[in-house]
Structures are given as C-alpha cells and as structure tokens.
Amino acid sequence: MKTIALLPAGSVSDEAAKQLFAGEDRVEWKHHRLIADVFQSTVNGISDYSVIPIENTIEGSVSLHMDWLVHEVDLPMQAEWVYPSIQNLISRRSELQNAAGELDFSRIKKVISHPVAMAQCLQFLREHMPNVETEHVSSTAEAVRIVRDHPGEGIAAIGTRIAAANNGLDLLATEITDHDNNYTRFMLVGSEPYTARKSDRIKTSILVTLPEDYPGALHQVLSAFAWRRINLSRIESRPTKKKLGNYYFYIEIEMSLDSVLLPAALEEIEAIGCSIRVLGCYPSFTYEQLL
Numbered sequence: 428m429k430t431i432a433l434l435p436a437g438s439v440s441d442e443a444a445k446q447l448f449a450g451e452d453r454v455e456w457k458h459h460r461l462i463a464d465v466f467q468s469t470v471n472g473i474s475d476y477s478v479i480p481i482e483n484t485i486e487g488s489v490s491l492h493m494d495w496l497v498h499e500v501d502l503p504m505q506a507e508w509v510y511p512s513i514q515n516l517i518s519r520r521s522e523l524q525n526a527a528g529e530l531d532f533s534r535i536k537k538v539i540s541h542p543v544a545m546a547q548c549l550q551f552l553r554e555h556m557p558n559v560e561t562e563h564v565s566s567t568a569e570a571v572r573i574v575r576d577h578p579g580e581g582i583a584a585i586g587t588r589i590a591a592a593n594n595g596l597d598l599l600a601t602e603i604t605d606h607d608n609n610y611t612r613f614m615l616v617g618s619e620p621y622t623a624r625k626s627d628r629i630k631t632s633i634l635v636t637l638p639e640d641y642p643g644a645l646h647q648v649l650s651a652f653a654w655r656r657i658n659l660s661r662i663e664s665r666p667t668k669k670k671l672g673n674y675y676f677y678i679e680i681e682m683s684l685d686s687v688l689l690p691a692a693l694e695e696i697e698a699i700g701c702s703i704r705v706l707g708c709y710p711s712f713t714y715e716q717l718l
C-alpha cells in the first residue's frame with residue numbers, strides 16, 4: 428500500500444494524482460487543506476509521497492512550492508507529470524439570478540480560489556465582473572467548500588467540476604481559463620522511486636550554486652552541458668535567501684543520472700567550484716501518456 432499526501436478531494440492536484448496512479452488499487456489518499464501539511468506528511472514518514480504543483484503554463488513556476496522543495500524539505504523528486512487545468516465558476520445559481528431568472532454576475536461580491544487558478548482566469552473576471560473582490564485561499568477545493576458553507580453572501584469559487592458536484596453547487600460558467608492549453612506540471616516527491624508506469628523520458632533536476640566573484644561561471648556551467656549535447660528543459664534562478672543578490676540555479680536536464688555523460692558534466696561543473704545538489708532523477712509523463 429502506498430500512502431499519498433495531497434490537497435483536498437476535488438482539487439486539481441487530486442484529479443492529477445488520480446491520473447498518475449490510475450489502475451493502482453493499493454493507494455491510500457491523505458488529503459490536507461494546506462500545502463505545508465502535504466509536504467510535512469511525507470517528511471514525517473506518515474505518507475510515502477507528496478503531490479506538489481510546481482509549474483503552470485500561464486503563471487510559470489509556483490515559486491513557493493519550488494522554494495519549499497529546496498529550502499525546507501529534502502524529498503527527492505520521483506515523477507513529474509502534466510495535467511490540464513480546467514477551471515469553472517461555482518456558486519449557487521438561485522442566489523445570483525435576477526427577477527427574470529437570468530444569472531446576474533453583478534450579484535457576485537467576491538471570487539475566491541487558489542492563486543494559480545485565479546491567475547488563469549483574470550481576463551474572464553475583468554470582462555464579466557470588473558469590480559469584484561478577489562481572495563486567495565489554500566486550494567480550489569477549499570474555495571468551493573467555503574462557498575458551500577457561506578450561503579447568501581455573494582461568494583463564488585473558481586474550481587473543478589468535481590468539487591462543484593461534491594458540494595452540491597452549480598457551475599455558473601464552465602472552462603473559464605483565459606487561454607486554452609492550460610496545463611500544470613506536478614511533482615511526486617518522496618523517498619521511494621515511482622515504478623507504477625514507465626516513461627522513456629527521464630529527467631534529472633539539480634540545484635547549482637555558483638562560486639562568488641567568478642566571472643562567466645554560469646556560462647561555464649551551461650557549456651559543460653552544451654558541448655556534450657545534453658539538453659536542458661528549464662533553468663531558473665532563485666534567491667538563496669542568505670544574502671541579497673545571491674542566487675542558486677535550478678536546472679532540469681533531459682538525461683538520466685545513470686548515463687555516462689551526465690555525471691561527467693556534473694564533475695566538470697564541480698571542478699570550477701560550483702556546488703551541486705541533485706534533487707532527483709525521475710520519469711516525466713505527458714498528459715497523453717497517462718490517458
């Protein structure tokens with residue numbers, strides 16, 4: 428039996444995780460309201476894995492979660508997958524109708540959701556409810572729960588169809604994200620490798636800290652990959668949080684650590700005085716692969 432910590436039932440994380448573990452019956456879900464508790468469940472050994480949203484097509488990196496993986500916890504990355512994020516406007520239709528029985532968006536006083544979901548729907552909100560107040564909460568599922576528990580207050584949530592159905596609420600508008608092809612990348616973290624499915628795409632994630640006062644250090648790091656023709660799929664700088672202006676580089680490499688080339692490239696990078704932390708070597712899945 429594998430125990431998996433994740434955001435509440437009806438969240439995007441919940442749908443995405445069920446896709447990754449589809450067909451596995453020996454799985455126990457541990458839902459948490461807060462992402463901090465999702466992380467902590469695996470850190471404390473209560474769960475085998477945590478499910479973490481790390482990047483979105485529109486919003487880019489979910490920096491807070493990336494920073495947790497780097498600064499707060501030491502949990503290896505075990506699988507990465509992509510899941511479409513389809514958002515809907517959810518509340519009670521009967522509360523928001525005018526005398527003619529038509530939905531009147533001006534009766535919505537406040538829209539609540541997870542910050543990533545909210546960011547995906549800003550144009551929709553501007554167009555239909557230019558003056559609405561918005562508020563961020565810990566997940567889309569939590570937003571829907573709050574709407575359920577506060578009838579008559581003119582609150583709507585942005586969330587999944589499943590969350591609306593689970594809470595007996597109405598879909599006021601469906602598929603409201605501003606751009607199609609809106610996907611979120613999720614990371615499965617934990618101490619055991621994920622073996623339920625195989626992918627021919629294996630990635631390695633590392634964190635590189637450059638030596639101080641070394642002109643061209645980043646160039647040299649990149650060249651260690653470039654001349655070996657090792658493809659990188661992402662590079663991002665984040666503050667070290669130790670000193671203003673100090674950064675580490677988060678790099679995703681399209682190659683397994685079991686290869687001959689990658690360890691050699693990492694050795695070359697260490698030789699110029701960089702420190703490297705390997706965050707994981709893991710299979711990567713597209714949405715189509717998991718269908």
Ligand SMILES: O=C(O)C(=O)Cc1ccccc1
Nearest residue numbers: 438439440541544566567611
């Ligand atoms: O709040 C949720 O449902 C989550 O799982 C976080 C999230 C929100 C929006 C897109 C992807 C993940």
